[in-house]
Structures are given as structure tokens and as C-alpha cells.
Amino acid sequence: MTQDGKVTQGNEAPEALSIEPWPIQRRRRVRMSDVAAAAGVSTTTVSLVLSSKAGSSIPAATQARVFEASRALGYRTNTIARNLRVQTSDTIGLISDVIASTPFAGAMIHGAHQAAAEAGKLLMIVNTEQNREVEAKAIDTMHASQVDALIYATMYHRIVEPPEELREAPWVVLDSRTEDPDDSWVVPDEAGGAYAATRHLIEAGHRRIGYIRDANHHPADVERVEGYQRALAEAGIVFDPELIVADRNQPIGGQEAAAKLLQLERPPTAIQCFTDRMAMGAYRAIARAGLSIPGDISVVGFDNQSQIAPWLEPPLTTVQLPHEAMGRWAVEHLLRVLRGEIDGPRQQRMECPLVVRESVAPPRDKATQSSGHMRGTS
Amino acid sequence: MTQDGKVTQGNEAPEALSIEPWPIQRRRRVRMSDVAAAAGVSTTTVSLVLSSKAGSSIPAATQARVFEASRALGYRTNTIARNLRVQTSDTIGLISDVIASTPFAGAMIHGAHQAAAEAGKLLMIVNTEQNREVEAKAIDTMHASQVDALIYATMYHRIVEPPEELREAPWVVLDSRTEDPDDSWVVPDEAGGAYAATRHLIEAGHRRIGYIRDANHHPADVERVEGYQRALAEAGIVFDPELIVADRNQPIGGQEAAAKLLQLERPPTAIQCFTDRMAMGAYRAIARAGLSIPGDISVVGFDNQSQIAPWLEPPLTTVQLPHEAMGRWAVEHLLRVLRGEIDGPRQQRMECPLVVRESVAPPRDKATQSSGHMRGTS
DNA sequence: TCGAATTACTGAATCGATTGAGTAACGCTG
DNA sequence: CAGCGTTACTCAATCGATTCAGTAATTCGA
Numbered sequence: 001m002t003q004d005g006k007v008t009q010g011n012e013a014p015e016a017l018s019i020e021p022w023p024i025q026r027r028r029r030v031r032m033s034d035v036a037a038a039a040g041v042s043t044t045t046v047s048l049v050l051s052s053k054a055g056s057s058i059p060a061a062t063q064a065r066v067f068e069a070s071r072a073l074g075y076r077t078n079t080i081a082r083n084l085r086v087q088t089s090d091t092i093g094l095i096s097d098v099i100a101s102t103p104f105a106g107a108m109i110h111g112a113h114q115a116a117a118e119a120g121k122l123l124m125i126v127n128t129e130q131n132r133e134v135e136a137k138a139i140d141t142m143h144a145s146q147v148d149a150l151i152y153a154t155m156y157h158r159i160v161e162p163p164e165e166l167r168e169a170p171w172v173v174l175d176s177r178t179e180d181p182d183d184s185w186v187v188p189d190e191a192g193g194a195y196a197a198t199r200h201l202i203e204a205g206h207r208r209i210g211y212i213r214d215a216n217h218h219p220a221d222v223e224r225v226e227g228y229q230r231a232l233a234e235a236g237i238v239f240d241p242e243l244i245v246a247d248r249n250q251p252i253g254g255q256e257a258a259a260k261l262l263q264l265e266r267p268p269t270a271i272q273c274f275t276d277r278m279a280m281g282a283y284r285a286i287a288r289a290g291l292s293i294p295g296d297i298s299v300v301g302f303d304n305q306s307q308i309a310p311w312l313e314p315p316l317t318t319v320q321l322p323h324e325a326m327g328r329w330a331v332e333h334l335l336r337v338l339r340g341e342i343d344g345p346r347q348q349r350m351e352c353p354l355v356v357r358e359s360v361a362p363p364r365d366k367a368t369q370s371s372g373h374m375r376g377t378s
Numbered sequence: 379m380t381q382d383g384k385v386t387q388g389n390e391a392p393e394a395l396s397i398e399p400w401p402i403q404r405r406r407r408v409r410m411s412d413v414a415a416a417a418g419v420s421t422t423t424v425s426l427v428l429s430s431k432a433g434s435s436i437p438a439a440t441q442a443r444v445f446e447a448s449r450a451l452g453y454r455t456n457t458i459a460r461n462l463r464v465q466t467s468d469t470i471g472l473i474s475d476v477i478a479s480t481p482f483a484g485a486m487i488h489g490a491h492q493a494a495a496e497a498g499k500l501l502m503i504v505n506t507e508q509n510r511e512v513e514a515k516a517i518d519t520m521h522a523s524q525v526d527a528l529i530y531a532t533m534y535h536r537i538v539e540p541p542e543e544l545r546e547a548p549w550v551v552l553d554s555r556t557e558d559p560d561d562s563w564v565v566p567d568e569a570g571g572a573y574a575a576t577r578h579l580i581e582a583g584h585r586r587i588g589y590i591r592d593a594n595h596h597p598a599d600v601e602r603v604e605g606y607q608r609a610l611a612e613a614g615i616v617f618d619p620e621l622i623v624a625d626r627n628q629p630i631g632g633q634e635a636a637a638k639l640l641q642l643e644r645p646p647t648a649i650q651c652f653t654d655r656m657a658m659g660a661y662r663a664i665a666r667a668g669l670s671i672p673g674d675i676s677v678v679g680f681d682n683q684s685q686i687a688p689w690l691e692p693p694l695t696t697v698q699l700p701h702e703a704m705g706r707w708a709v710e711h712l713l714r715v716l717r718g719e720i721d722g723p724r725q726q727r728m729e730c731p732l733v734v735r736e737s738v739a740p741p742r743d744k745a746t747q748s749s750g751h752m753r754g755t756s
Numbered sequence: 757t758c759g760a761a762t763t764a765c766t767g768a769a770t771c772g773a774t775t776g777a778g779t780a781a782c783g784c785t786g
Numbered sequence: 787c788a789g790c791g792t793t794a795c796t797c798a799a800t801c802g803a804t805t806c807a808g809t810a811a812t813t814c815g816a
Contacts, residue, residue, distance in 0.1 A: 029772095031772060031773090032772065032773060032774095033772080033773095041794095041795075041796090042795070042796050042797080043772090043773075043774090043796090044774080044775075044795075044796060044797080045794085045795065045796080046773095047773065047774060047775080048774095048775095048795095051773095051774085057792080057793050057794055057795080058793095058794070058795080059793085059794075062794080062795085076518060076521060076522050077522060077772090077773070078462075078522065078524070078771090078772055078773070079519075079522040079523045079524070079773095080458055080461045080462045080467065080523065080524055080771085080772080080773095081462050081771070081772035081773045081774090081801090082772080082773050082774075083458045083773095083801090084456075084458045084459050084462050084771085084772080084773080084800095084801045084802070084803095085772080085773050085774045085775085085800070085801050086773085086774070086801085087801065089458065102484070103481040103484070103685060105484050106480070106481075106483050106484060109503075110505070113504075113505060122502070122504075122519070122523075123503070124500070124502065125501070125503055126491075126500075127488070127491060140454060141457075141500070143454060144454050144455060144456065144457040145457045145458060145500075146456070146457070146458055250689070251689040277685075277689070280689060284691060305685060307481060307655075307683060307685040307686055308685055308686075311628070311629045311655070311658060313662060407802095409802060409803085410802065410803060410804095411802080411803095419765075419766085420765070420766045420767080421766090421802090421803075421804090422765075422766060422767080422804080422805075423764085423765065423766080424803095425803065425804060425805080426765095426804095426805095429803095429804085435762080435763050435764055435765080436763095436764070436765080437763085437764075440764080440765085455802085455803070456801090456802055456803070457803095458801085458802080458803095459771090459801070459802035459803045459804090460802080460803050460804075461771090461803095462770095462771045462772070462773095462801085462802080462803080463770070463771050463802080463803050463804045463805085464771085464803085464804070465771070
């Protein structure tokens with residue numbers, strides 16, 4: 001307090017600001033000092049009581065007075081002021097290339113959200129439309145709001161090179177990989193998922209299994225093919241290159257590819273597809289050929305797209321992409337880093353579980369020879 | 379400044395904090411005072427220059443020095459400090475009941491995002507899983523972070539009663555309505571969309587048009603039926619109640635309902651469906667009946683679900699839900715309120731445009747009589 | 757050449773919560 | 787009853803940018 005009486009006194013409670021004509025009524029916010037005054041204590045005490053971090057020495061009676069005053073006034077701590085003081089925002093930033101236009105984004109964001117909420121953190125989402133400039137600005141904004149950590153999310157599995165600006169805080173790549181072994185990322189275990197699907201077919205008795213791959217050989221495509229081949233190899237089935245056909249990742253692509261497979265001299269008894277969308281096309285080709293699923297041909301997909309897989313006829317056996325789990329893992333990883341529980345990068349491949357529905361059965365011609373172990377194995 | 383030399387001096391630049399073993403290197407943040415020192419001016423000047431709101435009186439030379447220093451040091455204004463001072467967060471909160479599990483959420487969020495970004499605002503998204511308690515907490519968190527305004531979003535059109543806490547700041551309901559005429563909301567113009575679809579069928583020459591509605595009579599269902607009936611009435615077609623069948627909003631529901639319509643003594647020549655998912659089932663029923671689309675039966679859907687409508691065979695003519703436009707409208711409405719350009723509530727029904735694909739053609743038996751005006755009209 | 761106006765800045769209060777340092781009052785021990 | 791340790795608080799600095807209220811220096815008109 002200075003010599004002259006004129007001391008700081010800005011906290012005088014300006015009138016509830018204006019009477020707006022239409023009921024928005026932004027009432028003046030209650031400050032901690034208001035609660036302090038009402039309870040007859042200092043703001044320090046209020047802070048101590050409300051954050052209940054003082055196991056220290058506030059008697060129950062005082063605590064009760066503070067809580068009561070706080071409740072009565074409808075006090076809510078001003079997060080902005082708090083954040084400024086404690087130098088954190090309790091927020092994790094999520095930068096994604098495309099929020100809309102993919103049904104998977106929701107699941108990823110949902111998982112991340114859950115994990116963040118459980119830890120009392122917020123998730124701040126910005127999407128960049130694949131625009132490098134927007135991206136830089138977004139990252140800047142995030143840092144300006146003091147995000148504790150950042151998630152760099154993409155909407156399908158590929159190899160990315162995140163911008164330098166990211167590295168100012170702990171960060172992780174979600175649903176893509178980088179090439180630097182010092183970076184952390186989480187991706188679906190594509191190979192494992194495809195392996196499980198192929199194995200499911202093999203266990204049903206199939207030995208001639210067609211595979212429809214994407215004509216774009218990005219990581220997801222390449223790794224799924226690897227899983228398929230590994231399963232064949234383990235079962236002692238010689239890989240026949242003629243059984244792999246590539247096409248566009250669309251129903252029409254799947255349809256054309258499946259048609260080719262069916263026209264082979266020795267057609268497959270089962271067809272595995274890169275995605276559910278391609279499987280949708282395969283269904284059509286099979287129907288056109290006068291064959292039935294799974295009686296004549298078994299089919300498996302990949303992605304477990306909720307708008308497709310359960311609704312095809314018969315419902316499609318497919319592999320689930322673990323978007324929610326990945327979103328959750330990303331946040332949990334960052335929390336661990338923030339707590340100092342981790343001292344190096346982590347790379348995670350998240351399991352893709354097989355979802356068994358009704359599109360797989362033993363092959364017709366081998367139905368007898370392979371009885372004993374089939375269906376519902378996994 | 380006090381008598382004894384010991385003055386505030388917290389701003390001394392603590393060492394770049396610690397050397398972490400693993401490259402996270404959170405370098406000390408550059409403050410405005412650092413820039414001021416480097417440029418040889420006061421923080422006031424820096425602030426004035428950087429916010430360039432002083433057309434006032436800073437000579438170009440000084441401005442240049444400030445910009446240069448700022449760039450050289452990599453200065454970025456601390457949003458938290460700024461927000462505390464200016465008493466706003468430049469953030470709009472979006473509370474939604476279900477972010478995941480619906481392919482529409484993305485579009486809505488995307489539209490809102492875009493509009494917010496254009497105005498230099500952030501969007502803070504929280505999802506509540508339809509849990510009233512989580513919802514209250516989320517709203518509290520939002521207010522605690524001083525959001526400028528709030529969006530209460532739901533994932534399909536219904537009647538909601540938003541919690542009282544919402545009303546502390548400007549707010550709007552997105553994709554649902556309330557019953558209070560003082561509230562603002564934006565919903566799809568369901569009736570208009572259905573009307574357009576029915577009209578499209580009528581213009582192709584159909585006069586006996588079946589309609590598959592949802593067995594749950596929520597607003598979307600009721601209003602679409604209204605649109606259908608209005609189009610019939612306008613065209614002077616007597617409404618035949620036997621042509622409306624209700625079932626579950628799933629492919630199987632659509633299939634069963636369509637089958638019923640086809641078994642009528644005088645079956646319809648076209649079938650309009652409550653959703654694309656039901657249309658998907660209708661396609662199957664029509665195929666089972668040995669009929670073709672659109673040769674024997676025309677079909678229209680509703681929703682324009684990206685994972686379904688374009689991929690059916692033939693591609694489905696349907697009505698687009700304006701999720702992105704609604705998200706955008708919600709934010710723009712709030713911005714207008716914040717700028718004081720609006721003095722009362724607004725209720726908006728957003729147009730649902732018809733998306734013409736290939737599932738509609740003139741009815742076979744009337745192909746001659748109605749030639750002249752058909753297809754591609756809208 | 758004086759005073760007013762303009763230009764080019766700066767000092768310090770301010771937003772609201774947190775927290776390190778401190779103090780008054782009390783009980784207890786020797 | 788001096789002195790120490792608790793208990794129960796309070797003071798005021800602090801986070802970093804914004805902005806009101808100045809001030810010193812210069813220009814300009816009369």
C-alpha cells in the first residue's frame with residue numbers, strides 16, 4: 001500500500017453491464033474476491049479451500065463458509081486467469097487434415113476426447129483441409145493458447161512429415177507415421193488385421209483366396225497385402241500372384257476386380273477386399289455371376305464401416321479399424337509424457353479386431369474335407 | 379517503484395528451462411517485453427504496432443524496428459494473457475450430444491469451423507454422450523473459459539429443452555428446435571426437401587407414389603411426410619393412405635416396407651423413402667420382386683449419405699441434408715448477435731437440395747402419356 | 757515568438773487466480 | 787513465563803498483454 005490514499009481499487013464491481021433489450025443478460029461475473037468478501041476471508045483462503053489442495057490448515061468451519069459463499073454467489077473460477085498464472089491451459093491440441101468427409105474422424109476424435117476428459121483436459125480441434133499454410137497458422141494459434149501438447153492427426157494411414165513448428169511441445173502423430181525414429185505415432189496394425197481375416201478364411205477351409213487390393217499402394221494397402229501373404233505362408237499355401245487384383249478403392253473398383261477373379265480358370269472360393277466399399281462391389285459382381293455369398297463364395301472386407309458392413313446382405317465379416325482406440329492412445333501417450341513417465345518416443349500399432357458376421361462359410365467343394373474346424377473360430 | 383532497490387524483477391528470463399533428455403525443448407517463451415527491449419521501445423508501442431490498431435502515430439521506421447525484432451525473436455502473443463485483459467476468449471463453444479457414430483457430425487462441425495475461422499474465432503467442441511450431467515459440466519467449463527457464445531448441437535432433428543446454464547451467453551440450437559419462441563435455432567427444411575423429391579417424381583410422370591416413413595414419428599419424419607403430401611395435393615393427386623408404410627429406419631425396415639408396397643393390388647410406380655438407408659433396403663425388395671430401377675420402379679431417398687447414395691446401383695437420387703450449411707449458419711448467427719446486429723431470436727429452416735442421380739425415370743406404363751416434361755427438371 | 761496542436765512515445769494500472777513469504781494468536785513445554 | 791511450534795490465516799507479487807492517462811519534443815499558425 002502506498003503513501004497517498006489512492007490505491008488500486010479497480011475491483012469495485014461495475015454495474016451488471018447494461019440492460020440488453022433481449023434476454024441475453026450477461027451478468028457480471030463473480031470473482032474470487034467477491035466470494036472472499038462474502039465469506040469474510042482473503043482470496044488466498046478461498047483459493048486454498050476451493051482447490052482443496054490445502055490438506056494444510058483451514059478449519060472445517062471456514063471451509064464451509066467459503067463453500068457456502070461460493071455456491072450462493074454462483075462462483076466459477078475464471079480459467080483464463082488461472083491459466084495465465086499457472087502457465088498452462090490444460091488443453092491438448094488436435095490438428096487434423098480433414099474433419100469432415102470421412103466417417104472415421106468422429107471415432108478418432110471421440111477416443112481422444114474421452115481420454116482427455118478423464119484427465120480433466122480439454123481438446124482443442126482445428127482442421128486444416130490439407131492446406132500447409134492453414135496448418136502452420138493453426139499450430140501457431142495452438143501454441144499461442146499454451147496447449148500442453150499436440151496431436152497431428154490424419155484421416156488415413158500414410159507417411160507424413162509434420163511441420164517443424166509442432167516440436168515446441170510434446171506431440172504425436174495419429175493415424176499416420178513419420179520416417180524419423182525419434183517421433184511418436186500410432187497407426188492401425190493393418191498387417192495384423194489382414195492376417196486375422198485371411199486366417200479366418202483359411203480356418204473355414206479356403207485355400208484359394210482372392211485378394212482385391214487398392215491400386216494406390218500406400219502403407220495401408222501394402223501392409224494389408226503383407227498380412228494376407230503371411231497368413232497364406234503360415235498355412236503352407238503357395239501364393240498365386242494371379243489371385244491378387246488391384247483397382248480403385250470404390251464399390252465399382254471392387255466389382256470389376258471381383259469379376260476378374262471370378263473369370264479365372266481356377267477362380268477363388270473366397271475373396272478378401274482392401275475395404276468394405278470394395279467388398280460392396282464384390283457382392284455385386286458375385287450376384288451378377290449368379291453365385292451366392294457365402295454359399296459359393298466367401299467375402300471379407302476391412303474397415304467395418306458402420307454404414308456399410310452390417311447392412312450388406314449377408315452382413316459382411318470384416319476387420320475393425322481401431323480409430324477410437326488410437327485417439328485414446330494418442331492422448332494417453334501425451335499425458336504420460338507430460339507427467340514425465342516416458343523418456344523416449346513410442347510407436348504403436350493398434351490391433352484391428354476381426355468382426356465376424358455372415359459372409360464366410362466353408363467352401364462348397366471342400367465342405368466335407370475341411371469339416372472339424374471352421375466358422376466362429378476367432 | 380519503491381524506496382528500497384528491491385523492485386519487481388520477475389521478468390528476468392529464467393534459463394531456457396532445463397535440458398530434457400529427449401528432444402522436447404520447451405524453450406522459454408518470448409514476451410512482448412523482450413521484443414520491446416530489442417526494438418528499444420516500450421511494450422505499449424509494441425502492442426500498438428503489432429495490433430496495428432494505431433493508425434495513430436507510430437512512424438514507419440519504428441514500426442519496422444518492432445516488426446523486425448518480433449520476427450527475429452519469434453514472438454507470438456500469449457493468447458491467455460491477452461484474453462484475460464480483454465475479457466474475451468474469441469471462442470465459440472459447441473456442445474454436441476454425439477460426435478461419433480454419425481457421419482453427419484463431421485459436416486456440421488466442419489461448417490461451424492469454417493465460419494468461425496473466417497471470423498478469427500476458435501471452436502471449442504465438447505461432446506456429452508447424451509448425459510445431462512456431463513452436459514452441465516461441459517457448459518460450466520465453457521463459461522469458465524469465457525466462451526463468447528454457445529452452440530447446442532444435436533445429431534438429428536428433434537425437440538430439445540436445453541439446460542438453463544446455457545443462457546449466460548448468446549446461444550443457438552443446431553439441428554433441433556426448442557418450443558420457446560424466444561430461442562434461436564436452425565434445422566433442415568425437411569418438408570421442403572421431401573416436397574422437392576416428390577415433385578421430382580411427379581414431374582417424371584408418376585402419380586402413384588409410395589412413401590416409406592419411419593415408425594418413430596419424430597419431427598424429421600412428420601415434416602417429410604407433410605412435404606410429400608403437399609406435393610401430391612398441389613399436383614391434384616388424391617392421397618391414398620395405403621401408399622404410406624411405416625417401418626424401422628434401417629435397410630431391413632425399408633426392404634420390408636417396400637415389399638409390402640409392391641404387393642398392393644395397385645402397386646406404386648415410384649417409392650420415396652424416409653432415408654437412404656431405407657432406400658437401400660427398398661432396392662433389395664425391388665430386385666427380389668424381379669423388377670428393375672428405374673425402369674420398373676423409381677426410387678428416391680433422403681440424407682444423401684456419402685457412403686451409400688452414390689454407390690447403390692443405380693446411384694440414388696436423394697435429398698441432401700444441409701449439415702455444413704447449418705453449422706455455418708449457427709456460427710454466423712452468433713457472430714451477428716455478438717456484433718449487436720440482431721435484436722431478437724431467429725429460427726431458420728435450411729434448404730435441403732435435391733441431388734439427382736439415376737434412380738428416377740418415367741413410369742413404364744405412362745412413358746408415352748407424360749413425355750414432354752421429365753428428368754433433370756430440378 | 758508564444759501558445760496550441762500534433763507527433764511519438766511511456767508508465768503503470770488492469771484483467772483474476774495462485775502462491776511464496778510472512779504474521780498474529782494460541783497452546784504447550786520446561 | 788520465555789520460547790517454540792502450530793494453526794489460521796493475509797499480503798502482495800506474479801503471469802503477459804492491453805490501454806488510459808500522461809509527457810516531452812516538435813510543428814505550425816498567427
